[in-house]
Amino acid sequence: MKKMLCNCLRPLMLGALLVSTLAGAEVVPLDRVVAIVDNDVVMQSQLDQRMREVQQTIAKRGAQMPPSEVLTQQVLERLILEDLQLQIGERSGVRITDEELNQAMATIAQRNNLTLDQFQQALARDGLSFDDARDQVRREMVISRVRQRRVAERVQVTDQEVQNFLASDLGKIQLSEEYRLANILIPVPEGASPEAIQAAGRKASDVYQQLRQGADFSQMAIAHSAGDNALEGGEIGWRKAAQLPSPFDSMVGSLSVGEVTEPLRTPGGFIILKVEEKRGGSRMVRDEVHVRHILLKPSEIRSDAETERLAQRLYDRIQAGEDFGALAKSFSEDPGSALNGGDLNWVDPQSLVPEFREQMNNAPQGQVTHPFRSQFGWHILEVLGRRATDSSDQLREQQAMQLLRNRKYDEELQTWLRQIRDEAYVEIKL
Structure with missing residues (x-):
């Protein structure tokens, strides 16, 4: 009986000894789950890390920090959505290679005008480790690809x-393009007589002529304009053409910076507009070149040196008077242009490889170039025309x-x- 009692008490004594030992030890808080998300969890450490990042971002912007419970709820919801998308990516087989991730980190550093070492140091100053930043970028790349597959492709x-x-x-x-404008208003009172209207028109014409002869618009506005902005030199700020009354909306587009409109009659009087600056807009004039070429490619049965010699012989034949197009049909190994006599039609120089573009840009129109090498082989080209296309x-x-x-x-x-x-x-x- 005594032996059995001792056996029964032994666990209790061991438990008491363990409790007394732990009571004197420092309690170390463990990580814990803050959210269960389908087949995964969000940990307290993840939430704390993201909270620090968000708080630093808000502080850098100089914005007021929201209440802690509000910010915590927002950050946790963001982590839940991220986790759901990462799980979709995992199931879909989305993978980010180390090479892709390294390139992404280098690009982020470059955008901030930093080397990779400087970028790591900057993260450390903000209390962030490079490994944590790298993991976050990987997560964002996975999420981006998931969204591309699930959302962007449906748009x-x-x-x-x-x-x-x-x-x-x-x-x-x-x-539309934006214009920084100034104006001069020569007023016409309501119910003015024909004589008064004519007098205002003559004054507006006189101001316009002085401006055409080089008078300072700002000084003329201060001296003659009846507009509210006269003391600011007539400055009315940035406007888009669509925001201007007719016919100014159609006129400003044809003006260059510094030019002024003729005086136009409006209900309030005669107005002269000046274009001070332009920005934005969508006008694009692109240079194009009409070019034809003969391409010869080195191969296992024809060395690079032999290909160059053949190109030189064809160049000599063209110089001797043979037809470029006929030789291109017979010898060119560019399948896209050979049947057309080597004609590439009108091309954008920026779409061509550098060696071809340089030769084409330097070649006078109608003159055949000497053979030259590109990554595709040996070329002979002739520029047939140049134009600017709107x-x-x-x-x-x-x-x-x-x-x-x-x-x-x-x-x-x-x-x-x-x-x-x-x-x-x-x-x-x-």
């Missing part, structure tokens, strides 16, 4: 939507397409994020 913009946007007032405002309409369409895609993407993304959040099992443990 479609039709040509009709683009044309409707370009024709809308909003489209005209967003894509690609403004194409550029505006591209800009409209991108604006509409971005708008649809933002709407689709928010819908998708709400959907995956609603469908997920999330239990907050905080």
